[in-house]
Amino acid sequence: MITKKAEYAIIILAELASHPQGEILTSKKIAQNRSIPVNLVVQLLALLKDAGWITGTRGPTGGIKLNIDPSTINLREVIENIDGKIGITRCLFSDTPCQDKTHCSLRAIWVKAQQKMLSVLEDVSIKNLSEIDPSEINRIKD
């Protein structure tokens, strides 16, 4: 399952992207605006920083700033950055080849189902998300 932490990370990036480019936000403010536990925000920001997506400056007047164009980050990337490799089934994490025919066919179906899912997530960027309006949701590629 895609974890809540991954979801939070997406929301955090969307929050940053929803402000004028280069604007600095404190973790506390992000947490307040999006109702996420501050400690979790801090924890997640560390990972987003490692990915090179944000920059933090310390001290008073410090804060977090988006480091790259939010239209170049898609949801799949963010999820994988937080949760690691995505797999809808345990089978998709193992490298050992399948034993029997049916089982092996099943794996191919898992792969296909997962690809369909990931394709949707890849088609949505953080910028998309920060702009999208719930009433417009049908515009998402079908």
Next chain:
Amino acid sequence: MITKKAEYAIIILAELASHPQGEILTSKKIAQNRSIPVNLVVQLLALLKDAGWITGTRGPTGGIKLNIDPSTINLREVIENIDGKIGITRCLFSDTPCQDKTHCSLRAIWVKAQQKMLSVLEDVSIKNLSEIDPSEINRIKD
């Protein structure tokens, strides 16, 4: 995540479907043929029975027999029978409405991504699976 138990259940049904119609198999035999712990097979058979998909007869010469046409059971049904409701995100399990705009848009994306995934699983029946050859996997609807 789709659990290993759900995967096992699918494999068990495919094993039953791969034998001549109405043929009886023992749980032990199923477990042996598919390398699944016997106790797990027994546990899962109970759920498949509740779903009405199989019938068990007790005593020596007893065993398990497919109760319905395997072309009418799809993978999504089996998974939901074992794991319960499917959700790629915690968000999709909650009924409470979203608080903020971005978060709510996100939910719509989860829904869409999951629908794509489920659509693949719905398009594969137990019969399909028991017949399919790994080398033919590309025939799966694209």
Next chain:
DNA sequence: TATAATATAACCATATTGGTTATATTATAA
């Protein structure tokens, strides 16, 4: 009547998840 089978329920170790706590480091403003 022994036995081979299904049926049912309780249990358990391990891993994951969502979140907390604690502490260190930095840089500004007074």
Next chain:
DNA sequence: TTATAATATAACCAATATGGTTATATTATA
């Protein structure tokens, strides 16, 4: 120069889910 407000890092923890085991009852045939 020093208090303070911010990021940075790491360890920890309770609750739940997962994959599997154990134990016991029930049934029907040989």
